[in-house]
Amino acid sequence: MVCPDCFAGYEKPEVDPKGYVTTLHGLQTYVVEPEGEVKGIIVMVPDAFGWVFANNRALCDNYAKKSQCRVYLPDFMQDTPVSVTILPLLNNILRKNSWWNTLWKPLYVAQAIYGMAPFIYYNRFGSSWPIVKSFFTSLRTHEAASLPIGAAGFCWGGKHIFNLAHGHLAPNSKPLVDAVYTAHPSNLAIPAEIEKVVKPVSLAMGTQDFALSVEKTKEIEKVLKGIEEREGVESEVVFYEGAGHGFAVRADPGNKEVGRMAVAAEDQAVEWFRKCFAKVAY
Template sequence: MSCPDCFSGSVHDGKPRGEVIKLHGLDTYAVGPAVGRTPKGIIVIIPDAFGWEFVNNRILADHYADRGDYKVYLPEFMLGKAAPEGMIDSMRSLINGSIVSKPFYLAKAMTGFVPFIMTNRIGKSYPRVKAFFEDLRKAEGADAKIAAAGFCWGGKHVLLMSHNVTVDIDGKPAPLLNVGFTGHPSFMEVPGDVADTMTVPVSFAIGELDAGLPKDKVEQIRTIVEAKPAPLTGEVVVYKDAGHGFCVRADSTLNNVAKQALAAEEQCIDWFNKHLKL
């Protein structure tokens, strides 16, 4: 389920270096490796509630391209109804404000939350996300190396596509993605989202203090995905003292939190390198 932490955090400084293109019908932030470097494959980021224009998500895309040598796409999956960046300040004021001020900031937060959830509840958004991956697979071919990295809202979509979801290419089924990563996923159903029907290896990065994923549920996920036979064996990494959103919206001025966010980036890149090696 969604929680206040899904809409809180920190906005990062930086100027993304990629470009905006139209890809399979969607506006998409695209960035590739440094000049002269050959992409190892494609990463599609399915973002948190703040969407494709949120600077943190674009900087993360740059990091995957720079540190992993991948072509990275961050599409506009939310039909212009991403949570507005201003919700971060509204949620901070709602949580820390006085009793008198809380109703004001609650109302302000709801003006961003309601359009987001009405347009992007999973039942509505998943067909859009799935259609993009179908078109991408058809365009790139059955042998292309395609990975998906999903955060919060986006994590659920990665998990749904990991359950034997294919598209026909030359009369044969091809998987929409070869490997998945999810950071602090929301809306998870356990054990359903990690059940035996998974046909894609998925790596999880979870904050120890994530209210949406209590310890018993995390251990249940770990037990299921780590017991799968190779090459479908998954992994679960729990980050001590980290809360929901740390992969994307961690406060970069706090040294320990910044290190955890960087470690999660490395976890994702290492996982994709392992499963997409040439």
């Protein structure tokens, strides 16, 4: 199911990327190096706007600066992300306080559908999961053979994050990831995809997320806590009061409170990886 909130939000007005672009394991990849010794690797599995979206690159920059980790943002969508031109269209569709906007809404909807269709078609989980899994397998075999790996996923990327946490192994018998973090994931199979988790999971959710309700999130939390009690796999679920879907990446720059929560979610991810990586030794 596709929710309009998955494609709504705001692009940061001014972003000065700190990283560089290279080709890594067959995918174009945005890379950010930390200052000093590399403590681990964080891979972002992004929202529908993909690896070129300024907000996603800015988030990678912040992760690298705060965590002392190298950060990768690969083109998992292979040049089929949603265009940022969809953002104002979806914001207009979701806005309810203008008769003029209501008059034009059918046109906005048609343009949005046209813009989203290629992404939805080419990036179904059955098509994208092998690409994501292959990248992490190669990463573990090469650059991260002796470093911890964390995966951070948003919206579209969240489903991949939970699947990465299922304990898949690389050819060197090491796990593809050591810990995962996701904010406002979408299209999850609950509880099926949650019950298979064997790696530490941190989840950031807004209480006004219409793609994944508070009730469903609490169901996820209950399953994760059960796994923690039985298997000792750590987890955390943090609710952000009043935040909606996409707040950790596409927050309204004019809303200071939502902006504060976006930064808090960013810090949640960094602290989670720092905590989990400290327990990993290869």
